Amino acid sequence: MRLNKRLAAAAGGGVLALASIVVSNFEGTELQSYRDAVGIWTVCTGHTATAQSGQVKSPQECAALLRSDLGAALEAVDEQVTVPIAVETRAALVSFVFNVGAGALKNSTLLRKVNAGDIEGACNELPRWVYASGERLRGLVRRRAAERELCLKGVRNADTPGAVARDDHSGRFRWFDLATG
Secondary structure, eight states, X not given: OXXXXXXXXXXXXXXXXXXXXXXXXXXXXXXXXXXXXXXXEEEETTBOTTOOTTOBOOHHHHHHHHHHHHHHHHHHHHHHOOSOOOHHHHHHHHHHHHHHOHHHHHTOHHHHHHHTTOHHHHHTTGGGOOEETTXXXXXXXXXXXXXXXXHHHHHHXXXXXXXXXXXXXXXXXXXXXXXTO
8 A cells, every 4th residue: 555545544443553554665564684784783673772683573472562663753753842742743753863863853953943933844854864974865765755745734624623632830741632631
């Protein structure tokens, strides 16, 4: 199924469902560890934290690693984004953080724009992140285009959010999906 159709089908499932579709589409899943395009040991669906030479994982182990890695990316997005954003925009940022890391988001113009309320401007920063080890990678160009499209869909759908945030009076927002409360 094409990426757009898979995203549309997952839209009702929330942030992690959407992010999982994007990440899985661009990362693929390999049960045996390998070196990625820039030489980093990777296993399963883009998992790098504990990957090493010679690892072999089961599909169930890979699914658990993906859930854990996406959860960590979601947590990083929620800690750093200080304004309410739509489900699609949040999912795009989770995919982005999954790929580049929370530290890259923390110091980015993208995050500054989001937190200033310029969500569209933030989405338009994504295509700048297409380099790995100084090399422009075609796969990252395609991934950032998909993330940008999803991010902008959140801007277009901002009038009918699928998730909302409540200010917890500490300057942060506590997110919850409308479908699950």
